Amino acid sequence: MIREFHLACVVLLVACPAIASQPVIPVPAHVETRDGVLSIDSSFAVSIKGTCDHRLRVAVDRLTDRIQRETGIPFHGSGDRPPTLVVSCTDTGGTIPTPGDDESYTLDVSAGGALLQAPSSIGAVRGLETFWQLMQPGTSGVGVPALHIADSPRFPWRGLLIDVARHWIPPDVIKRNLDAMSTVKLNVLHFHLSEDQGFRVECKRFPKLHQLGSDGHYFTQDEIREIIRYAAERGIRVIPEFDMPGHTTSWFVGYPELASAPGPYAIERTWGVFDPTMDPTREETYEFLDGFIGEMARLFPDPYFHIGGDEVNGKQWDSSATIAAFKKQHGMSTNRDLQAYFNKRLEMILSRYGKRMIGWDEIFHPDLPTTIVIQSWRGPASLAEIARSGYRGILSNGYYLDHMMPASYHYAIDPRGGEAAALDSIQAQRILGGEACMWAEFVTAENVDSRIWPRAAAVAERLWSPASVRDSSDMYRRLDILSPRLEWVGVRERPNRTLMLERLTGYRDISPLQRMQEVLEPVKFYVRSHTGKYTSWTPLNRLVDATLPESREARRFGEAVDSLLADRGTVSVRRRIRERLIRWSAVDVQPLVAQSALLHEIDSLAVVFNGLAKTGLEALTAMEQKTVVTPEQRAGWLRILGAADRPYAELLITIAGPVRRLAEAALLR
């Protein structure tokens, strides 16, 4: 024990990116710990030296407001205290963040004070978030450990895509997600604004787009401007995506003449890839798009404009005689060529308005200039090919938050990994970063926070921190520290979940349901889509919708079981496993199920869940007391483990794996 303690101290003194005990997400590029602690007490004050712009001033206000509420230190009216934290900027940087912004900073903390230096106010914003995350409450108040940090991002493009088209996500939810993005140093909000199921921006030139294509749920241009302003204050770019030429049914409700087949069209209510596609052969299409893009280019200041370009199934094109004739006339053999023609025309329009094109894998075509950026949903092979061909790209494959995968899954995926690992350094530089994607078939404003956070923080770290930072258990340790703070910044994960559970139970005591829920997870990938049961009208108000994508309890329980089975289990590990299994086997949700029609569907789930916990307990007891497992017992175990192999009410019982391992160990002994 004493040896371990000394070892820990030695590790702490070594300069390395992943200091084991530091709490910051993403891990800074370079950290050197020092002796001492800077105490954040009533003498604490912040001052700005050098250049100061609005962004920096409000960022300092945000920090002092947080510190004030965390510590009770009043920052006003206390005279001219000498500053404890000095923030020094050399340059202001633009009002609107741009792709080339310098986000670097250095932070020096000693017992006597702290100095944050950055070339731009955006770097200073990043450093202030680091400072806040470093603040740790302790016995004698709050302190920041003495250290030296020299930090800058590995990738310049670190985004979060929010699909506001498939389900409507209103401005206040976007804003609180921008606050959380800022906390983990994400710098691009990719706004997926149009889809078959909805067109979500006010368009003054073609008002039937939002009037007929949105069910009344769209951002006014004032709201867009406010979101852009809010994001810019946090050093976050806002990139609009208008998906074309497919995924455009909602456009055609008001403007059927844009489509490749005659209308009328209605807003799509189901999920999938649909036929309606713009007609790339008519000049009127480009006249419309010129007017539309001109208006949107003025609204969105970012140099990039996302045109989607994915999943064109070609059916409308194939069944149109005029389109077939057009292809023949222009010597195009495939729909891919036709789409490339469309994209080239789009690119010319975008250029005219000073915008660079970004789109999904499908837009990759040698006819397009290398100024475009390609966002890869297809994955490393596609991205590597893009980079080898002289194009720049970002990765989203593996970062789909709607797949409900654990943070560690996303964390393991590197934009320069897989096939991209073989790229030379110039090619590798063309991979600009990545974006976590929150597709919205199965999220609403009510539960979207719980689907994005905290998992997006793992992607944020992958994109900011050095490639060598890969220890997922340390990532989880820091994620556990970050999670309550994210909520405090504005993420409404837990409060909304509580309200959803109360609603499900008819406002009864939800604690039994919570004790079961803590080890449940929604089904993964596209399992829910493939049921075919869902439309955009289906209320997402079931237990699956109120259950976190990743169970922390299950992860910890699994780790404890693995440690036990590897003969590393201490007494406290054994005790913890037993205590958890007793807790779960004692959960009784049946009274709640009986009283709520919405919970009837979890009847069998609860039975299997209790059975699993009891099986685990029996197996643990058999192992510990070295008793023989009777054939009847064995049959019972296998029955319950078999039953736990499938989802119930679209929920997985995540302790099934560890319990199976316990049972197998007991049987094999």
Next chain:
Amino acid sequence: MIREFHLACVVLLVACPAIASQPVIPVPAHVETRDGVLSIDSSFAVSIKGTCDHRLRVAVDRLTDRIQRETGIPFHGSGDRPPTLVVSCTDTGGTIPTPGDDESYTLDVSAGGALLQAPSSIGAVRGLETFWQLMQPGTSGVGVPALHIADSPRFPWRGLLIDVARHWIPPDVIKRNLDAMSTVKLNVLHFHLSEDQGFRVECKRFPKLHQLGSDGHYFTQDEIREIIRYAAERGIRVIPEFDMPGHTTSWFVGYPELASAPGPYAIERTWGVFDPTMDPTREETYEFLDGFIGEMARLFPDPYFHIGGDEVNGKQWDSSATIAAFKKQHGMSTNRDLQAYFNKRLEMILSRYGKRMIGWDEIFHPDLPTTIVIQSWRGPASLAEIARSGYRGILSNGYYLDHMMPASYHYAIDPRGGEAAALDSIQAQRILGGEACMWAEFVTAENVDSRIWPRAAAVAERLWSPASVRDSSDMYRRLDILSPRLEWVGVRERPNRTLMLERLTGYRDISPLQRMQEVLEPVKFYVRSHTGKYTSWTPLNRLVDATLPESREARRFGEAVDSLLADRGTVSVRRRIRERLIRWSAVDVQPLVAQSALLHEIDSLAVVFNGLAKTGLEALTAMEQKTVVTPEQRAGWLRILGAADRPYAELLITIAGPVRRLAEAALLR
């Protein structure tokens, strides 16, 4: 038991305002229960008949959205179902609600369907809230009991004052409070917009008002318009208050020439009544106010305009030679006369802009026309005199939510009670209603919801329901049903409290702290103000700020103890008392206290709290086992009870009373 059950059924069938089992707050004027239940299932649909305006349409949308999320019933895309709930309006009512609006409605529910009829869309909005509150989840889904309701408010003026001047409360917090107000049928948002400590509205004509008087925290005129629109959709009037001629320090920062003594002035940071007062003798003051009121009269559409008028201490007037000369010249003997002169001038300006004056007790003066309305903070005697003199008034005395009194305290106060009970019927009609007041010395955007709700619902019921509805234990029963729903409507009481506690503990497990906190209450009335420790800069982030004004646990525990001591205690009551006392005596917050500087102040509190619980347990045991209390035990009990007589960290341990009663009973036996 069977007899009691029959009795309950009989009671249920009697038509009376307070049906014991109905959950609605405020209790409708007239309820008749019928046989049967209307099932809210997948066949449920709403349709609007007769006149329909925007207000009604969005109110129906709000209801269907809530039902959709509560039940999972999709309301769209399900064909043309026959309507289950028909809403029928005879007239639309104005876009902006006005004081004379008819808010009545009738609601008839049978197993086959429901009919809501109202003369105006505002009445329909009220009825829809009743319908929602009647929806109760059950074994086979959600249902509404068959009944007939004929409902209308007792008072036309049912307000909530929110002081956004002493602490800044941003637009989104105002909006969620409007949602909660709508739920309990409050119909006036009284916006206290200016104070010594802040001027909170953008003023285009005199921009230094908000630029220099607000620390940057003010509503833009667009935000005000949005709040008015949001309120109007919910049938809620918005009345601005600009407090004059006192409480005006923040005005003078930019416009010192308005004051009765030369400047310069700075925004006031402490609490109390201050000297700076407008100069009522200069014509330039009225020219300024004419321009100012002209602008604000256009911004706020309500016919009433609140001019404050309270707490003019007269010091600046008394020390000004020119003001003394003016008084002499105009034959004014008192400052009250001078203020009446000021008010008369103000009233003329208001009239010119089509506004009627409302102000606090101090504006009451025979020189003013009887078209004014007087808001009484002084109380029943003042209000009765106002009404006898031919003026109209509303009550706020007794409804001050910042006093941290229990809901039952406010509930017992009737605007036509006290001295007003002696008024004749014409005089009594002049009492238009009342307003709950959320003064903001000790609230922030973070905890204001917890100070307003659910207690404001008790005031709402007092102002809406028949005077005969006075059973406070039934009010509490319904408040307990309403509270989670209020949160669901948007009130952020519990989530913000949880975050505040986590912050206090440094994100540790807060459950021990919560178990103690459940029987704590902040000190009452002006105890915190009188410490003199507070300024507007003091962070309100302590345990007292995160503790609810009224402890439900303490109320229930007190009731249980009283029932026990009155020899009505059943076995389950005894068991509950013991179980609670064991729970509280076992609470150990010391590890949290030791680790958090912000919790050091509750060290003694925790000791006394544990000691009280142990005293209660010993007393209970002595009573039950009929043992003799030793002198040492007795001395220990008295010591702890003595220590519990005062607040710790501005918190009261509310179980002190019931424990004292237990101990006395054990000692007297």
